[in-house]
Amino acid sequence: MLIRSANEADLDALLGCVVTAPISWAHPDRLTENLADGHYTYDWIWVAERDDRIVARAVWWGVPDGAVPIALDCVYVADGVGDPIAVASELLAAAHATFREAGADELPAYHIFLPGSWRNDPAIVEAVGWRRTAAAKVGLVDELERLRYEWTTQAGVPAQSGRLTFRDEPDDQVMLEAFVRVAEGSLDDGTRKGVAAHGVHQQARQELAIYLGMPGDRAWWRLAFDAGGELVGLAIPSANPNGPVVGYLGVLPEHRGQGYVDDLLAEITRILAADGADRIAADTDVGNAPMAVAFERAGYRQFAVRLVLSAPVP
Ligand SMILES: CC(C)(COP(=O)(O)OP(=O)(O)OC[C@H]1O[C@@H](n2cnc3c(N)ncnc32)[C@H](O)[C@@H]1OP(=O)(O)O)[C@@H](O)C(=O)NCCC(=O)NCCS
Structure with missing residues (x-):
């Protein structure tokens, strides 16, 4: 498996990495918009390739022109990859090493946006479960749930x-x-x-x-x-x-x-x-x-x- 940061030539393949589980993810519109306004950059998108095909993709968010990203937005592993935890954790670890070299004092936290009743939905529990294990393997071991409110x-x-x-x-x-x-x-x-x-x-x-x-x-x-x-x-x-x-x-x-x-x-x-x-x-x-x-x-x-x-x- 080859792990590397992405580049412009990957754009079509990156847009084709579709998370079907009902959790927040870097979907094509979000990817395109954030690449355009600098909240994503190719240096903050990492991919794992097998036989020239992207089998995993992780996307970090940050402030435009920031030296290092602030948050991990999305972890995608293609259907049919035998061990998503192993692939995802290897991908995250490689990116983390580069962010550290670029001066990150703290690892960017992984923010997953979920419906309030997410624990009652087995598909969400499963999608969160392996991502949480992969994140923990690379040091993101603290978990915090923030309640999101809105006033209208x-x-x-x-x-x-x-x-x-x-x-x-x-x-x-x-x-x-x-x-x-x-x-x-x-x-x-x-x-x-x-x-x-x-x-x-x-x-x-x-x-x-x-x-x-x-x-x-x-x-x-x-x-x-x-x-x-x-x-x-x-x-x-x-x-x-x-x-x-x-x-x-x-x-x-x-x-x-x-x-x-x-x-x-x-x-x-x-x-x-x-x-x-x-x-x-x-x-x-x-x-x-x-x-x-x-x-x-x-x-x-x-x-x-x-x-x-x-x-x-x-
Ligand atoms: C959250 C906060 C603003 C609540 O203020 P408050 O005016 O005391 O709230 P209430 O009067 O409604 O308190 C309700 C109960 O919680 C208790 N309580 C409030 N803050 C508490 C705290 N930090 N630790 C333990 N108990 C607390 C009160 O004593 C009261 O108990 P009682 O019902 O037994 O009398 C206050 O705790 C605070 O300033 N925290 C630090 C800053 C913070 O967390 N801000 C919000 C960030 S999103």
Whole structure:
């Protein structure tokens, strides 16, 4: 078996790699669009060939002109290949070695988008099963399920209790301090692992940088204060390339358990709706129960799950 990165001459063959299982994959339209706008590049598409025929294909996604990809989008192995786990893991391992040489500190995580009830569908369970085993063999051993929510105008903007006052805060240093304080005791998997691996300040700096780098308007960011003028939390309405997103919100540990999450989420929804959003997307970890139930109270509907397979934080 020959394993290599793809090139332009492979395009027709790459478009012919069709995943028939009902899971997210790099289908022909997605492949063509992402190759055109730079989120895919041939260096981030790897193939395994037998007798000059592509029998496996893996596709990674990243930012245009990035040195290394950010996420694994699709693992395809042709029907009739005896051991898809062995073929897929060999393919992923070869690509990982190249990404490391190109400077990747962390392996790109594998993001699989699934319906909320995916465990009840044997075809999805099977399609996820061998991919998960192949990913684990090459180090993507941590599993996280993110619940995907959406709000639409039909749900209406949730009411405010009036307990909090919201102020914009242009100073990133002040925002950073709020990120540091809400990270404490967080139930978010990424925050917990980041804090454990490199400390709360670096984790907060990284989270702040992510939201500053997103296409949402910085002027939307708010700090929330109670009637006594004490800081209660922060609310970051934002957007990604697909449209408006909740971004981030957090309540300081000493103010948790009073339902302030509802006020922060209402404010984010209000700001984005006032800006014209007719759909707002949001994700939270399955283990972040207070956040998940707050989405439901605010009229956000869970429509899917994102399964993230990643390497442990170094
Ligand atoms: C998620 C979060 C905003 C919830 O805020 P909140 O205003 O305290 O939520 P609620 O008041 O509705 O809390 C509901 C229950 O969950 C508990 N709870 C809330 N956050 C908790 C936490 N981090 N750890 C353990 N329990 C928590 C509350 O004490 C309360 O318990 P009770 O019903 O026994 O009284 C808050 O935990 C937080 O800031 N976490 C860190 C940032 C984060 O995860 N943001 C979301 C990213 S998607």
